[in-house]
Amino acid sequence: MMLQKFVDALPIPPILTPKWKNQFYTYYQVNMTEFKQSLHSELNETTVWGYEGSYPGPTIEVGSGEITFIKWINNLPDKHLLPIDFTVHGAHRDVPEVRTVVHVHGACVEWESDGYPEAWFTKEFKQVGPYFRKQVYRYDNCNHACTLWYHDHTLGITRLNVYAGLAGFYLIRDDRERILNLPSGKYEIPIMLQDKTFNKDGSLYYPKQPEKPIRELETSIVPEFIGDTILVNGKVYPYLKVEPRKYRFRLLNASNTRFFRIKLDSGQLLFQIGTDGGFMQHPVGVKEIMLAPAERADVIIDFSNLEGKNIIMVNDAPAPFPTGTPTDENTGTVMQFRVTLPLSSVDTSVIPAHMRPFPKINGHLASKIRYLTLNDNMDKFGREFMLLDNKQWDAPITENPILGSTEIWYLINLTTDTHPIHLHLIDFQILDRRDFDVETYNKEKKIKYTSTAIPPEPQERGWKDTVRANPNQVTRIMMKFGPFTGLYVWHCHILEHEDYEMMRPYIVIR
Ligand code: C2O
Ligand code: CU
Numbered sequence: 001m002m003l004q005k006f007v008d009a010l011p012i013p014p015i016l017t018p019k020w021k022n023q024f025y026t027y028y029q030v031n032m033t034e035f036k037q038s039l040h041s042e043l044n045e046t047t048v049w050g051y052e053g054s055y056p057g058p059t060i061e062v063g064s065g066e067i068t069f070i071k072w073i074n075n076l077p078d079k080h081l082l083p084i085d086f087t088v089h090g091a092h093r094d095v096p097e098v099r100t101v102v103h104v105h106g107a108c109v110e111w112e113s114d115g116y117p118e119a120w121f122t123k124e125f126k127q128v129g130p131y132f133r134k135q136v137y138r139y140d141n142c143n144h145a146c147t148l149w150y151h152d153h154t155l156g157i158t159r160l161n162v163y164a165g166l167a168g169f170y171l172i173r174d175d176r177e178r179i180l181n182l183p184s185g186k187y188e189i190p191i192m193l194q195d196k197t198f199n200k201d202g203s204l205y206y207p208k209q210p211e212k213p214i215r216e217l218e219t220s221i222v223p224e225f226i227g228d229t230i231l232v233n234g235k236v237y238p239y240l241k242v243e244p245r246k247y248r249f250r251l252l253n254a255s256n257t258r259f260f261r262i263k264l265d266s267g268q269l270l271f272q273i274g275t276d277g278g279f280m281q282h283p284v285g286v287k288e289i290m291l292a293p294a295e296r297a298d299v300i301i302d303f304s305n306l307e308g309k310n311i312i313m314v315n316d317a318p319a320p321f322p323t324g325t326p327t328d329e330n331t332g333t334v335m336q337f338r339v340t341l342p343l344s345s346v347d348t349s350v351i352p353a354h355m356r357p358f359p360k361i362n363g364h365l366a367s368k369i370r371y372l373t374l375n376d377n378m379d380k381f382g383r384e385f386m387l388l389d390n391k392q393w394d395a396p397i398t399e400n401p402i403l404g405s406t407e408i409w410y411l412i413n414l415t416t417d418t419h420p421i422h423l424h425l426i427d428f429q430i431l432d433r434r435d436f437d438v439e440t441y442n443k444e445k446k447i448k449y450t451s452t453a454i455p456p457e458p459q460e461r462g463w464k465d466t467v468r469a470n471p472n473q474v475t476r477i478m479m480k481f482g483p484f485t486g487l488y489v490w491h492c493h494i495l496e497h498e499d500y501e502m503m504r505p506y507i508v509i510r
Contacts, residue, residue: 001198003040005237006336010188012170016058025067028060030327032100032166033075037332040236044202045490048165048234049076055234056192056254057150057168064174068139072102074123082160083208085221087381088500089393090155096122099129099171100161101152103153104139104170104425105138106146106276106465111486113137114424117155129155131487137378140327143427144356145177146278146463147296148248149192159225159256159495163206165234167192167254176279176356183248183300183349189240190250191292193334195227195258195319214381223384224257224496226319232335239336239345245347248273249310253291253502256495259418261317263288264301266309271351274298277427277463279355284458292420294466294493297459300351303339311337320494321418322470351408358462361406361429361478368407370399371447374421374469374492375414386415386492388503399506401481408478411469412447414438419497424488425508427463428479430456436474447474465494481508 010149020027035053036045041096051057062068080097099122103115120129148170152161169190197205207222214220232238253260260340264270269285276296289297303311313334320323372389379385390397401407409419412442416462435451460467469475 001043002330003202005333008041008238008241009239010240010335011233011235013056013195014058015053016052016060024066026070027061028068028070029073030057030070031073034077034081037234039234041229043198043236046198046202046204047081047205049081049161050165050395051168055165057166059169060150061188062141063170064141064144064172066141069136070139071136072100074100074121076100076123080157080160081164082204082206083219084157084160085217085219087217088156088221090117091157096109096127097263098122099154099157100152100166101129102150103149104148106143106148107139108142108425108483109139110484111488113139115153115486117153117158117489120154135477141172143172144278145174146172146276147252147298149174149252149254151254156499157498158204161205162254162495163225163256169252171250180352180355181350182273182352183246187246188248189235189486190252192233192252192254194231195331196229196231196256197227198229209440210383214383216381220381220383221500222496224320224494225326226257229328230315230331230334234321237333239338240379241338241341242303243343243489244303244305244307244339244343245343246300246304246349246351249299250299251289251291251297251299255293257293257323258319258427259293259317259359260291262291263314263316265312266306268326271300272297272459273300273351273355275460275462276456276465277504280462281356281358282354284349286459287468288475289404289459292321292418292466292468292493293421293495296421302394303337304347306339311339313337314378319402323416339396361480363408363431363478364410367405367479369410370407371410371412371508373412373414374419376494385500386419386497388490388492388502388504392501393503393505397505397507398464399504400509401506403485403508403510404480404482406478406480408476411475411477413439413469413471413473413475414441416471418468419502420493421468421476421490422466422493423490424470425484426479426481427465428467430460430464430467431476431478432456433470433473433475435472438472485510486506501504
């Protein structure tokens with residue numbers, strides 16, 4: 001469907017107010033419901049799912065170290081909004097259709113509050129998954145200032161729950177951030193990038209079958225979902241009126257499968273100041289920013305001296321990435337900035353020269369090296385699906401780092417897609433990527449490198465929780481496990497992959 005661009009203003013999700021707050025802790029309640037919302041002024045209202053009646057959900061803002069309790073409440077209908085495939089793990093007919101569990105992506109959190117995929121719950125907690133432990137989650141927020149986000153994580157239906165609208169921003173602030181004098185208040189704006197496809201009546205379209213339908217099944221999971229329309233903060237191709245000054249944007253790719261490679265059509269630089277895990281050491285001026293699903297970039301854009309100009313944010317990442325269809329006039333357009341507001345006061349904010357030290361983890365400290373493949377597989381219906389280390393979700397746990405230990409993981413990608421690999425609990429550093437010969441690996445299980453090590457891109461030189469593992473490359477990451485022990489997960493953040501076996505439990509042990 002062709003929807004006119006730049007006719008609706010960019011919505012900015014409200015900041016959630018706590019139910020209680022005292023000097024010791026903060027308590028929020030977040031209700032999940034179904035409602036109708038206008039996603040474009042020429043489109044009928046769309047039935048979506050959201051948190052606190054809002055899609056995207058309200059932004060949760062907490063301080064670093066602030067002990068925060070959140071009761072996530074499922075008040076959704078009993079019937080799912082989107083087509084369920086009952087053959088994928090966790091979504092068999094023996095569980096209720098509508099289940100939810102919330103994960104704060106990038107959070108440093110005890111495992112019982114991490115939103116384990118089998119810790120799901122239904123309305124009034126009437127039914128719960130086998131790993132459900134508590135109704136009120138506790139977040140210690142032991143991160144520095146950073147851009148996190150919360151979203152659904154239910155085993156087997158994450159792609160549908162998130163596509164229906166269950167996602168929002170979770171920002172952590174700290175004193176360091178306060179003294180940096182960044183653009184703030186109305187000059188600091190979250191940008192959630194997503195793609196969707198609409199039916200004529202304005203309802204959300206999600207495919208019931210892959211391109212080559214599976215005859216034995218009424219509904220089958222698809223290997224990827226590629227929408228034909230781009231939304232920002234839940235609006236189709238919105239515009240934002242800005243003053244001729246600096247703005248800070250928290251970019252987040254919250255799509256199911258689509259990658260974004262963002263550019264401004266004015267050719268101007270984006271000044272990136274933060275990665276997934278918070279501030280980088282120094283800002284980097286870049287012409288384009290690559291964001292796989294779940295990746296974030298904290299950027300400053302300077303509109304000074306651009307009075308009267310319209311600037312379009314564009315995208316040129318093929319979907320699926322990297323070998324899929326190139327973008328067109330629709331999927332290649334994201335949103336528009338209109339430099340039409342008068343400067344309301346002198347812009348005294350800065351792009352700091354230095355944000356925070358980025359201490360490199362010492363590789364010699366690594367007590368364990370793990371070689372982990374990303375593979376293709378075929379199911380009994382002839383459908384292709386992806387695995388981590390050739391193991392399904394239900395296979396015994398194999399990644400069991402010791403609390404406080406440092407490990408290096410080699411992500412050996414044997415598939416033809418780039419997979420955004422995400423680990424819960426910790427932030428890691430990307431060491432490098434290196435080309436290797438897949439055929440030799442398949443035959444002899446040996447890595448034969450065909451290039452030298454390629455250092456991470458300038459925009460990746462900071463704390464990360466999601467890394468793009470490219471085809472024909474070994475991607476190496478290094479991390480220290482802690483401060484909690486317990487059961488977490490690591491997975492591909494392409495939601496159609498995650499929902500169909502490209503996810504593994506891992507456990508931090510004492
Ligand atoms: Cu963004 Cu395991 O999640
Ligand atoms: Cu994947």
